[in-house]
Structure formats: C-alpha cells, structure tokens
Amino acid sequence: YIGAEVREGDILVGKVTPKGESQLTPEEKLLRAIFGEKASDVKDTSLRVSSGMVGTVIDVQVFTRDGVEKDARALQIEQVELDRVRKDLDDQLRIMEDDTFQRVEKMLIGKVVDGGPSQIKAGTKVTKAYLADLERDKWLEIRLRNEESAAQLEAIAEQIKAQRETFRDKFEEKKRKLTAGDDLAPGVLKMVKVYVAVKRRIQPGDKMAGRHGNKGVISTIVPVEDMPFDEYGEPVDIVLNPLGVPSRMNVGQVLETHLGFAAKGVGRRIGAMLEAQSKMAELRGFLDKVYNTSGKKEDIDSFTDEEVVSMCMNLKKGVPMATPVFDGAHESEVKAMLKLAGLPESGQCKLFDGRTGDSFEREVTVGYMYMLKLNHLVDDKMHARSTGPYSLVTQQPLGGKAQFGGQRFG
Structure with a gap:
C-alpha cells in the first residue's frame, strides 16, 4: 500500500514461476509424498527491495493486458483515479454553472412573468425570495413577458445543457482510457510498477560540484x-x-x-x-x-x-x-x-x-x-561480498555491484 516503509529484502510484488519437470532427488520425493503433488514445482521470483535501500512506497501502478481479467488491486487503483477525475470535472462544471446562474439571477430579479413553476401568477415580478425557494434548474423554466429577456434565458439554458454534455463526454473518454487494457510487450500479461522514495542525507563520500568543473568528494562533515x-x-x-x-x-x-x-x-x-x-x-x-x-x-x-x-x-x-x-x-x-x-x-x-x-x-x-x-552518492556505490555468483566460463567471481560481484585487487 502507499505510505509503507520498506527496507532491503522486503517483497514489493509477489510472483511465482513454474519450474520445469526435472529428475527428483530422494528428499524431493519425500516432500512430494507428504505435501502432495504441486508442492515444489514453482520457484519464488518476487520483486524485492534492492540491497542497502530504505524508503517509502509513494505510488503503485498496475498495467494489465487487454482481455486479461484485472485483479482487485488494479480495480481499486482504477477506481481511485476515476473518482479523482470525476471530482476534478465536477469542480470545473460547478464553477462554470455558479457563474452562469449568478448572471441568470441578476437578469430575472424584478422582471414581469407570464407564468412558471410553483404556480407563480402572470404579471407578478420575480423576487429574490421566490428564486431562493426554487431549485436552480427550475429558474430556466420561468416564462418572461419581455421577449428579448426570454430569448436570452433560453440561450443560457441551451448553453448549460451543452456544457453538461461536454463534461459528460470528457468523463466517458477519460473512463474509456483508464479502463482499457495496456499495450505490453509480447508475452507479458501484467506489469506492476512500485515507486519508492528514498531520503538521502548528504554524507562523506558523496560527490558535489560547482559550476566550473570543480567537482569533488566530501571528506568529512563536522558540527x-x-x-x-x-x-x-x-x-x-x-x-x-x-x-x-x-x-x-x-x-x-x-x-x-x-x-x-x-x-x-x-x-x-x-x-x-x-x-x-x-x-x-x-x-x-x-x-x-x-x-x-x-x-x-x-x-x-x-x-x-x-x-x-x-x-x-x-x-x-x-x-x-x-x-x-x-x-x-x-x-x-x-x-x-x-x-x-x-x-x-x-x-x-x-x-x-x-x-x-x-x-x-x-x-x-x-x-x-x-x-x-551530484547523483553519485556513496550509498549507491557501497558494496561488499563474501560469496556469490561466479562466471560460467572462467569460474571467477563476477564484477560490479549490480551482479553482486567481487572486488579485484591488482
């Protein structure tokens, strides 16, 4: 979930991969006999937090291929996004409608009517109290005696209707985009991205630079x-x-x-x-x-x-x-x-x-x-290994932090 504190070795995304059928060792045969058939033919290939990392999860995105059923997490993320879009569009529409209805109110007050909602008598003038008792949408049903004002009111009613249509279409378009499947690489059914924010305080070994090529490494920090x-x-x-x-x-x-x-x-x-x-x-x-x-x-x-x-x-x-x-x-x-x-x-x-x-x-x-x-922080370069992977050809330890390799001397 968003806001979770994670450290190295924590599982971010759980995943298991089937193993090919291989010759069973006696121990595995025993395990099979105890736990039933499908006990050991999957291996754990979960995404874990990489070494030396402590941070906070700030965002999770789930991409699903077209035609593959979405899981609960993907649907929840989609729903949150839809609610946000709907709220944004509703706010925009409300601001525009408030402005329009203010203009309508100014236009209506003091005008003589020929009829309208709430059994208003012909020949009476519109008052603020009368408008306050009505729903705003009903204001547009008031029939005015002055033809020019009546035409104006009709035009405004059309305009509000068109605005609402536009916003409805916008929302449907956004919804279609959000609910549609994603284009993923061939053979990929689902992709999960987890964004982790890491706070790095400056420390000895971090690299800094001025604007003249004067780069260097911090040697010590004192009080x-x-x-x-x-x-x-x-x-x-x-x-x-x-x-x-x-x-x-x-x-x-x-x-x-x-x-x-x-x-x-x-x-x-x-x-x-x-x-x-x-x-x-x-x-x-x-x-x-x-x-x-x-x-x-x-x-x-x-x-x-x-x-x-x-x-x-x-x-x-x-x-x-x-x-x-x-x-x-x-x-x-x-x-x-x-x-x-x-x-x-x-x-x-x-x-x-x-x-x-x-x-x-x-x-x-x-x-x-x-x-x-500069983005050359000592945290990213620190690396230690006791035993680890070896090269297939030369049987020497691999090199580099990314491969969990050894350190070469001379």
Whole structure:
C-alpha cells in the first residue's frame, strides 16, 4: 500500500514461476509424498527491495493486458483515479454553472412573468425570495413577458445543457482510457510498477560540484561549532581545498566567490542603512552606485519612496547579480563592488578556527558560490561480498555491484 516503509529484502510484488519437470532427488520425493503433488514445482521470483535501500512506497501502478481479467488491486487503483477525475470535472462544471446562474439571477430579479413553476401568477415580478425557494434548474423554466429577456434565458439554458454534455463526454473518454487494457510487450500479461522514495542525507563520500568543473568528494562533515567563522561570528558552510585550483586553472570559481562576497556585503550595508533609518536620498544614492556603476543602467529615480524601501527590504539578504561567461565582470569591477560593500578588495578576510578559537595565520578567501549535489552518492556505490555468483566460463567471481560481484585487487 502507499505510505509503507520498506527496507532491503522486503517483497514489493509477489510472483511465482513454474519450474520445469526435472529428475527428483530422494528428499524431493519425500516432500512430494507428504505435501502432495504441486508442492515444489514453482520457484519464488518476487520483486524485492534492492540491497542497502530504505524508503517509502509513494505510488503503485498496475498495467494489465487487454482481455486479461484485472485483479482487485488494479480495480481499486482504477477506481481511485476515476473518482479523482470525476471530482476534478465536477469542480470545473460547478464553477462554470455558479457563474452562469449568478448572471441568470441578476437578469430575472424584478422582471414581469407570464407564468412558471410553483404556480407563480402572470404579471407578478420575480423576487429574490421566490428564486431562493426554487431549485436552480427550475429558474430556466420561468416564462418572461419581455421577449428579448426570454430569448436570452433560453440561450443560457441551451448553453448549460451543452456544457453538461461536454463534461459528460470528457468523463466517458477519460473512463474509456483508464479502463482499457495496456499495450505490453509480447508475452507479458501484467506489469506492476512500485515507486519508492528514498531520503538521502548528504554524507562523506558523496560527490558535489560547482559550476566550473570543480567537482569533488566530501571528506568529512563536522558540527557547525567546529567550522571556521568570521569576525561577525558567522560560520562558513563549506571549506574547499585550495590545491584544486592552480593545476586545473578553473579560476571562475574564485571570481564567483568574490562576486558573491560583494553581493552579500552590499546587501548587508543596505540592511544597516534601513536599520539606522537613513535619509531617502542617501538610500537612493547608494542604490544608484550599486546598479549604475557598470552594466545596464537602471532608472532608480522613477521609483516612489515606498517602492525603494520595499526593494531594499528584498536586497537585505544580498543583491542578485548576473555576469555572462565571455563578457563577465572584470577584476576592477569586482574590486569596485567589494569596496562599495566596505569589504577588503582582496576578497579575503580573517577567519577563526572553530575548534580552538584562534585566528588563522593568513587571510582566507571567503564568499558565496553555487554548489550542487551530484547523483553519485556513496550509498549507491557501497558494496561488499563474501560469496556469490561466479562466471560460467572462467569460474571467477563476477564484477560490479549490480551482479553482486567481487572486488579485484591488482
């Protein structure tokens, strides 16, 4: 069922396969004699959760071939899907009808009638109370004296009828699609798909990368209080090994870090100005410096004071910047931004060791950059074997995790 917690070795889909008739060993003969004929000529070929996996079942789909009777689970899934489709279509229809009947009500109130349901007398006017007592569908049976309004009412009645027909057809079409058999490969009668969601927390051995080909594996994760921190007491999130830069020459990551540092610093200054409740002109001047020293010019003066303040509230966490690959920010522009943020132009600052509290003996490049988690997780690569399958030809152990193989040494 959906929501079940499963771990390795659990059966997801039960299945048995007949075994070919073979020469019986004495033990099997005995078993046959005890348990009757069909005891041992099937083998268990169920789908099990693969090794090292713990997760939650989030979806089950059963595909059945045309002409094969569906089992209870397939019918139940189909029914749930049909109910969902019906509810969606009913909601859509209800919204459209509510709107239409509101228009009808506005049109009817105060009009003179020639007759209608609930023995309304000819020549009386329609009131809200009269309409409230009637079912909505009966409103369309009221005969109005004004011919133009009567024609309008008739057109609306036709429109509602057509809408209902359309939705009925839509539902029938969906139902036909859901109840029809599925196209499966030849020889396959039924296919079951079970979707299992697996939560993976990041751990040493997982692979991460920036946007400059600077990939690497996490070597260790330490508590946040052991991470290096700056003079504001803010700890860094990731420490990268500087030896990964010179030989590979992907200096983009260093420039990205500097620009991120500047963006955060400028945001911090804007936040400080807001807290100190600086004058409006001062804020505008600073924003003008930020946006118009380089790149595309922005017209800050056209904003109202409220707009400027709300913009500054958004920028407190950091000013977003875009820099193209081949026509990006120059070193001088990055330095100007760092200067504007009141940060050292080298882009480096003093860090303190989280474990001892002493400062490091030289300044360290700090900043912001994008780091992505790659789909090469240590959980998927970890593998151990004591005994297992051997190759038919060479009688050596197979290789690789998928074949439950051995590890080769040298």
